[in-house]
Amino acid sequence: MNLVWYRNDLRIHAHRALQEALQAEGPVTAVYFICEDQWDSHGVAPLRRWYVLHSLNELGEQLAQRGITLHVVDAGDFSQVPQKLASLVREHGVERIFCTREYPLNERRRDEAVAAEMDKQGVAIRGFDDSVLVPPTTLRTGKGTPYTVFSAYKKRWDVWLEQHFSIPGLPGSMAAKSAKFAGKAVVDKALDRVSVPASLTDLWTPGEQAAAQQLEYFVGRHLGQYRKHRDFPSLTATSSLSAALSAGTLSPASCFHAARQAMSDAGARDGAACWIGELAWRDFYRQIMAQYPRLSWGRAFRPETDLLEWDNDDDLFQAWCEGRTGYPLVDAAMRQLVATGWMHNRLRMVTAMFLSKHLWQDWRRGEDFFMQHLIDGDFAANNGGWQWSASTGTDAVPYFRVFNPVRQSQRFDAEGKFIAYWVPELKALDNKTIHEPWKQPLLVPDYPAPIVPHAGVRERVTESFKGAKQAYDQLQGVDA
DNA sequence: TGGTGGTTTGA
DNA sequence: CAAACCACC
Numbered sequence: 001m002n003l004v005w006y007r008n009d010l011r012i013h014a015h016r017a018l019q020e021a022l023q024a025e026g027p028v029t030a031v032y033f034i035c036e037d038q039w040d041s042h043g044v045a046p047l048r049r050w051y052v053l054h055s056l057n058e059l060g061e062q063l064a065q066r067g068i069t070l071h072v073v074d075a076g077d078f079s080q081v082p083q084k085l086a087s088l089v090r091e092h093g094v095e096r097i098f099c100t101r102e103y104p105l106n107e108r109r110r111d112e113a114v115a116a117e118m119d120k121q122g123v124a125i126r127g128f129d130d131s132v133l134v135p136p137t138t139l140r141t142g143k144g145t146p147y148t149v150f151s152a153y154k155k156r157w158d159v160w161l162e163q164h165f166s167i168p169g170l171p172g173s174m175a176a177k178s179a180k181f182a183g184k185a186v187v188d189k190a191l192d193r194v195s196v197p198a199s200l201t202d203l204w205t206p207g208e209q210a211a212a213q214q215l216e217y218f219v220g221r222h223l224g225q226y227r228k229h230r231d232f233p234s235l236t237a238t239s240s241l242s243a244a245l246s247a248g249t250l251s252p253a254s255c256f257h258a259a260r261q262a263m264s265d266a267g268a269r270d271g272a273a274c275w276i277g278e279l280a281w282r283d284f285y286r287q288i289m290a291q292y293p294r295l296s297w298g299r300a301f302r303p304e305t306d307l308l309e310w311d312n313d314d315d316l317f318q319a320w321c322e323g324r325t326g327y328p329l330v331d332a333a334m335r336q337l338v339a340t341g342w343m344h345n346r347l348r349m350v351t352a353m354f355l356s357k358h359l360w361q362d363w364r365r366g367e368d369f370f371m372q373h374l375i376d377g378d379f380a381a382n383n384g385g386w387q388w389s390a391s392t393g394t395d396a397v398p399y400f401r402v403f404n405p406v407r408q409s410q411r412f413d414a415e416g417k418f419i420a421y422w423v424p425e426l427k428a429l430d431n432k433t434i435h436e437p438w439k440q441p442l443l444v445p446d447y448p449a450p451i452v453p454h455a456g457v458r459e460r461v462t463e464s465f466k467g468a469k470q471a472y473d474q475l476q477g478v479d480a
Numbered sequence: 481t482g483g484t485g486g487t488t489t490g491a
Numbered sequence: 492c493a494a495a496c497c498a499c500c
Contacts, residue, residue: 150481231481281481349481388481399500401482408482458483462500
């Protein structure tokens with residue numbers, strides 16, 4: 001018997017683990033472990049749990065139609081997985097296990113513990129790197145170190161894919177026989193334990209089929225304009241595929257394949273190339289996560305920045321969470337996040353930079369808050385994005401990026417449409433005042449004044465980072 | 481995947 | 492006098 005162990009790869013298409021299992025000798029079965037304690041300890045958003053569990057139900061049905069039984073097991077946290085897997089293996093006479101690799105430390109330790117347990121029983125495990133396009137340790141600099149600067153990584157990434165990319169097709173040998181989806185009751189019980197309002201779930205459709213449709217729609221309708229439009233949050237211009245990619249209901253290979261096909265149309269080339277760049281960012285942060293375990297310990301990529309002394313003022317943090325900082329674009333973005341479980345990419349940068357630089361809060365607070373609300377909450381991408389914004393991460397530049405929240409607002413929501421939608425208190429303001437409502441205080445009695453001034457932020461941040469660097473160099477015994 | 485404050489350019 | 496351009500942070 002061959003076992004496909006599903007994790008964040010809840011699909012049938014472009015899935016080497018499933019394909020290989022089908023090509024191996026003997027029948028195939030599948031398993032998923034629900035680890036709610038793991039979700040709890042990482043503050044996984046209820047909406048994301050809902051997405052995952054419903055996608056799991058669809059996967060179970062799809063597998064059953066192809067003669068494969070999906071077992072679903074409540075496992076609490078990762079530490080219980082080896083034993084529970086071992087009993088499943090004994091029960092079904094499993095000889096080989098197939099899975100898609102995951103890279104954060106907890107996941108790798110879980111997999112190592114499982115491998116050790118399975119080794120005792122003579123069961124082989126094979127992992128496949130299908131959650132990325134380029135496997136994490138493939139590309140190295142001339143010195144043999146991981147790439148930590150995106151632009152250099154991207155060049156090699158392009159070349160490697162040019163030479164090596166192939167998309168795994170739908171499994172060919174899947175017979176049209178049927179099996180029973182054994183896990184449905186367990187999934188439904190877990191769904192009963194998820195509390196998420198209909199106002200949120202109404203906005204999303206879980207599952208592999210919806211993800212495939214969304215990809216088709218995006219590529220056909222918006223990909224060509226992606227480069228031009230993607231930074232404007234009032235437009236429907238981005239893919240909205242982040243939830244599907246992070247739960248694995250959609251494969252990055254399908255995305256890459258579709259985008260590359262679209263590039264043969266000259267009008268779509270620019271947009272497609274730009275979007276492929278976003279897939280590269282996704283791989284980039286995953287390979288960073290895989291090769292720098294300290295990120296999984298909650299530490300900064302740049303060690304000296306762990307010496308920064310954040311204010312962590314609770315009132316300011318709360319104002320940020322609730323979208324009442326007095327900076328319209330920041331507030332609109334935060335309200336979008338809480339109301340929809342999603343935030344536009346540019347606004348993730350704007351709000352993250354505002355929390356870390358203007359409010360001088362530990363970026364980990366923001367990272368946690370995002371995880372608690374995002375339907376696409378993905379450890380590597382979220383952590384990478386937060387550290388980039390907080391200037392504690394990769395892609396070092398010799399100065400500190402501090403977005404001006406008013407300038408960003410004027411540039412990317414020039415007409416104030418996005419602000420007007422999410423901050424209706426401001427919807428009557430003209431498209432100049434709406435970015436700086438404090439200039440017309442009488443018109444906006446219900447909207448707060450800026451909770452911190454923009455002036456001086458850059459200087460403070462620069463000084464603090466300089467201080468942290470000096471302190472770190474001293475600790476290291478290096479002359480500064 | 482910037483911002484700022486300066487200087488130059490050109491209607 | 493406002494974009495466009497530039498150096499520096």
